[in-house]
Amino acid sequence: MPSEALFAGVFARGGVAVEVSSIAWLQAMLDTEAALARVSAPPAIADTIAAACRAEGFDVEAIGRAGAQGGNPVIPLVAALRERVGPEAAAYVHVGATSQDILDTSAMLIATRSLQILFPDARAAADGCAALAAEHRDTPMIGRTLLRQALPTTFGLKAAGWMAGVDAACHALAAFVPAAQLGGPVGTGSPHIADALAEALGLAAPTLPWHAERSRITTLAAALTLLTGSLGRIGRDVSLLTQDEVGELRVADPGGSSSMGHKRNPVAAVALVACAERAPGLLASLAGSMVGEHERAAGAWHAEWEPFADLLRLAGAAASWGRLLIAGLEVDASRMAANLDDAVSRFAISPDPGAAGELVDRALAAR
Amino acid sequence: MPSEALFAGVFARGGVAVEVSSIAWLQAMLDTEAALARVSAPPAIADTIAAACRAEGFDVEAIGRAGAQGGNPVIPLVAALRERVGPEAAAYVHVGATSQDILDTSAMLIATRSLQILFPDARAAADGCAALAAEHRDTPMIGRTLLRQALPTTFGLKAAGWMAGVDAACHALAAFVPAAQLGGPVGTGSPHIADALAEALGLAAPTLPWHAERSRITTLAAALTLLTGSLGRIGRDVSLLTQDEVGELRVADPGGSSSMGHKRNPVAAVALVACAERAPGLLASLAGSMVGEHERAAGAWHAEWEPFADLLRLAGAAASWGRLLIAGLEVDASRMAANLDDAVSRFAISPDPGAAGELVDRALAAR
């Protein structure tokens, strides 16, 4: 059992971790093989194959280990599936496909399923920010730049800015088009079967096989990183505003400490920062994999698998933490006012928050 | 003079390097100050200010050094500009703006100007790939996966795949919306003046100030990395196909060696790989800067400046190298045929390139 389980409370929060598990990958691979049979084998044979394509019928750990032989888990999976369906149907399994077709299509299925879970969480976090922005349109607080008190703003404007970041990530995620992959060994397979496979799986039909054209992966990774980054910024702001010395925000259900009874740790905020710190390295790794060799890369493709799943998982965790954090955020308007008054008198500045309220209206209207 | 000049032949190729130079940044900052005066000062005063806003009137190195005092070059630039325009107009310089307004707006101007240069190069590279795809729709060659000979394809299909990658990057770049920034010290400035500034500079009006909402920067960085990655992949393929032992491609104007007279180095291909290897680290750095503090980050914002310029420059260099490489690529169809024949007989495989031609047609039709 990989180290992920022990840290699941922080980094596997929400439903995405299940969608990128080994079982989920395996099922997505089997879904792809089943759909391929549907679009290329006689119906009765396809029925037989599809009936066998259930993850619980396979030993995922054994398949994983056997992937060492050929360098990926598709080869042993296909062998196991062929054995399971019997010799007649076996001839119709994996026809016209190469290992990468199955893994790439599975990755797109997994992404689709993950997005269906993380997107509502991200939207809820953004909606929560919008509600805070509306509610606190005119709640004055001191704005801070370079970690120093600067000039007045409102908490509503801050929340609107948080919202804008999450919304930008959501737009990028919504624009992502997951496409099937069925190019066969060197990408010269008939596009008509690829189109049919795509339709059967609810994926977009790719114009060309994309075994070696990986912009799709980097595009999704960038969108996921926009999400972790936007939420990480909220986490950073919240962790700073909940400092004992600042006290302008409080989090619901703070975490305890293994050694200090009085501690009220802003766990969700901390988790958001942690997810955000990890995403860029994974994004860079995936972006680096764009440079492969010929019709299938000798290493760069393999290097995508785990970071792809990890980034989906982290973005899913962040979305879930973000939704939780925003939903339970308590705004201490009087402490904000006190801190602001203090700054106004100390620096002899105007208490006017400028166009903060108008900007909130504008941001909410533009959603 | 920074190290960049010595390596300019490789990494500052094309026109973008000039657009991200210190002088260009300075001019963009002055353009922003001039436009700000236009939209906020009396016309005669604005004329005076605008007339002074020419980079050649300032000592960019002195301003850069003086940036140490306040942590950015805007502060000394504003002081110098105020001195230059005289006391009456000085009161109308930089009104309502904060340093980050000027640098962020300048970054967007610089990006816009850089894209105007690199985009045509990137498009030309993609168009060149399209032309190769059409010309060699049916030129057979052996496809290779994991660096081993696999099954037949055509060079046209390979070139169509290259095209698809560059096209994807171009679409991402074309979708980027550079917006002005004018939030004032803590982002509460009137959006109406920001809108006017944006219009004056040909930039989009931001819904909200984005001092601390940096998804815009990561979005552009990701698009630029799509470009370097897509072109880097072409460079990798070309460097492999021009190997003496493979010999299926030749590059025009190969580079020489300081020590070996016979060497014909695929310099453009090497440069493309080099640009692609550098971009992900810069992208990660910029994505990491999304997590800032409050209304202006204490370090994360500053950390963006050079990587932002570097990534534009590298993408510009890559676009220029890519255009050159594709334009001069020589296809040795007979060597391709010989290598293919050899593989066909050695492995006893069919010489049929499958749907390669049809896929080329499809890809060209979909542009």
Add this chain to the structure above:
Amino acid sequence: MPSEALFAGVFARGGVAVEVSSIAWLQAMLDTEAALARVSAPPAIADTIAAACRAEGFDVEAIGRAGAQGGNPVIPLVAALRERVGPEAAAYVHVGATSQDILDTSAMLIATRSLQILFPDARAAADGCAALAAEHRDTPMIGRTLLRQALPTTFGLKAAGWMAGVDAACHALAAFVPAAQLGGPVGTGSPHIADALAEALGLAAPTLPWHAERSRITTLAAALTLLTGSLGRIGRDVSLLTQDEVGELRVADPGGSSSMGHKRNPVAAVALVACAERAPGLLASLAGSMVGEHERAAGAWHAEWEPFADLLRLAGAAASWGRLLIAGLEVDASRMAANLDDAVSRFAISPDPGAAGELVDRALAAR
């Protein structure tokens, strides 16, 4: 079950994956708690606690999930351990420790155990390179620069260069000093108990608590990346030299293809490249975590856990793949000679490999 299981054949090869598993982390945490009891509790109590500190007595998944509450798995583990040992001994569990003490010390135990496994594999790979260098001291081949044939060298010199890279990584790994951590909540705990804990666990005693001084983590990560990089370079060279068109090397037990019967994929070489492509992003992520806050970081520390384990696992996989690859490498000296002859005549260059043999002697003597 995380996605890692499905890809274990490639990325969890060798014994390190087990040492960084959730169970292994859990046992290391329990080992730390047991040792802490040994050095701070009455002997009989310590016996009771130590007897309970066996991972099989705990539900690692439940503990992992419960980590969500306080932001790390130590809090629920300590609660479970206290419950298990009964009320009397419970008062002696986790005394003077904070969650990070347990996780940091565990990380060092895990690193120690991982290094005990990967180091022999890495050394064996280097020794294999040394043997190849000695055997092929004078086996001539064409050297290649920028992927073009250049001038003669020997395969022995190439292998000596491979050896040097792996040796450099081994030296860096051997120099790593894993230290215990026992600073208590804010790092003010008595160093004497920390020293005793370190001795009990076979770790170095830290001069100071290092909750917020993370150079140790980055240092280890860099050494691991030296290993993946050095082995990845071997993988790249082997994948290039086994190209059908080059044919100077062959790998033992090549992998098959799910779609092409004739393919002989250099799986180990591909896996080495893949591990090497992933490590830098993880290294960057860990290096970024050096910048934390105060006495314990609000996110940066948490962000270390999984990349730390992943990097150990990848380095372990690379060491195992590297050992396998080198042990089974077949050198086709006649093909090398033929390719060299071809280059010599084509380019009219001397066939003299210069000081290659002398350099091999020198490198072997310097080990």
Add this chain to the structure above:
Amino acid sequence: MPSEALFAGVFARGGVAVEVSSIAWLQAMLDTEAALARVSAPPAIADTIAAACRAEGFDVEAIGRAGAQGGNPVIPLVAALRERVGPEAAAYVHVGATSQDILDTSAMLIATRSLQILFPDARAAADGCAALAAEHRDTPMIGRTLLRQALPTTFGLKAAGWMAGVDAACHALAAFVPAAQLGGPVGTGSPHIADALAEALGLAAPTLPWHAERSRITTLAAALTLLTGSLGRIGRDVSLLTQDEVGELRVADPGGSSSMGHKRNPVAAVALVACAERAPGLLASLAGSMVGEHERAAGAWHAEWEPFADLLRLAGAAASWGRLLIAGLEVDASRMAANLDDAVSRFAISPDPGAAGELVDRALAAR
């Protein structure tokens, strides 16, 4: 003029920027050519060559641009040098060397010269931390974890922790061994001349040419990143402790604002954070370049040049900022006491800082 000049105040502080400038690289290249002549040409010829090897005699921008032809600036530099020394001496210029020999050796010269500057700054920063640790051994303050007040510590212990981080980086930097490079075209050149070259330049003699064995570069990059990270952590702590709401530290010479007269920005702290945020991406890029091809990489080597110089420059800037920051740090012991009292009474915790003083003694004694 690259963008670096405009941002020099922040990122080119201290003397390193000059040592990694294009002129400095050019001079290092000429130093290498001169030393090569010394060890391989007749004395009179060597004198002639050495006399010509002064950077001011060459047009660095023209050489940089001309590097486009062959892919690096050595080729045009050698041509210019040969022309300058006349036909007789020209035959003795660059004998036995390849472009990479000159650039790699130059990189090591530049690193050596940079370290001579940044090391004293880093040491002074560490010494300043040591002085703060001694002076404030018993100055009580509240320790903070996860950005919340936790338990008492002393400012001396915090400063000792800062010191430990910078010391660790200094140790790593001091252990770095810059070696000459003179392998010739494919690394088969005589090691005796390489040894002589190394001695002439004050560099270590490499056992083998390291054209394709790049662990040296990653090792240095990791040490530099330890420095930026350790200093960045100080910057983060200082920026947090100088918050208006915390007020336990003040910085000398704070920076002003372009828009807010009352702001006192902790510019040095911000700059340290910014340098630390940029280094990991550059480190990852350099570590990725370990995976090259054959006897000289087709892109990975080229990709090192600018990040190598940038990372030296950033580390140099960080060392200079760190020294400045520490030297001018003002400790407000009474504010620390007030904040501590407040926490002690609010949380009903003991005011005892535990072994903080003893730990400070231990850390200072261990230097």
